[in-house]
Amino acid sequence: MKIQFKIFLFGILFFLNGFTKAQETSKKAIDTLSYLRKFEMNKDKYIGKRFGLLIKDMVQMQPKIAKSTFNEDVNNPMTSTSFRFSEKDFDNDNDLTLIVKWRTDDIPTGPIQFAEEGNNYRFTVGQKNMMEKKIIKDIAVVSK
Numbered sequence: 001m002k003i004q005f006k007i008f009l010f011g012i013l014f015f016l017n018g019f020t021k022a023q024e025t026s027k028k029a030i031d032t033l034s035y036l037r038k039f040e041m042n043k044d045k046y047i048g049k050r051f052g053l054l055i056k057d058m059v060q061m062q063p064k065i066a067k068s069t070f071n072e073d074v075n076n077p078m079t080s081t082s083f084r085f086s087e088k089d090f091d092n093d094n095d096l097t098l099i100v101k102w103r104t105d106d107i108p109t110g111p112i113q114f115a116e117e118g119n120n121y122r123f124t125v126g127q128k129n130m131m132e133k134k135i136i137k138d139i140a141v142v143s144k
Helices: 002-041 051-057 110-118 125-131
Strands: 065-070 078-084 097-102 136-142
Touching: 002 097, 002 136, 051 136, 065 110, 110 125
Parallel strands: none
Antiparallel strands: 065 078, 078 097, 097 136
C-alpha cells in the first residue's frame, strides 16, 4: 500500500512539473510576441532609420538567428532579413520571426552572406556591426 501511494504521489508530481513547464514555455512565447509587436506597432519610428537604432532599442531581447534574402539583382541584392529570438534552428516553423525589409543601398552584401552561412545563421556581433547602417524599409512580425 505504501509503495502504491509513493508511485501515485510521484506520478502526480511528475505530471505537475510537466504542466508548469508547458505554461512557462507558452508564457515566454506570448511575451516574445507582445515584445516584438511593440516594434511592429511603432515601426514609423524605425522606417527610414538605421537598423542600429532598432537593435539599440531591443534591450530586453536580442535576435539569436538571422537569415537574409539575397538576389542576383545588383541594384537590390539584399531585400530582407528574418530575425528569430530563440536558439532553435531556422527551419523550425513554430518560432516567431521579425522580418526587416531593407531599402536599396550600396553596403556590400557578400560579407553579410558569408557571415550568416559561416555562423550557421547565428546572429553575431560582427553581423550586427555590418548591418547597423542598413536603412529599414518596413518591419513585420510573423507568428506561425
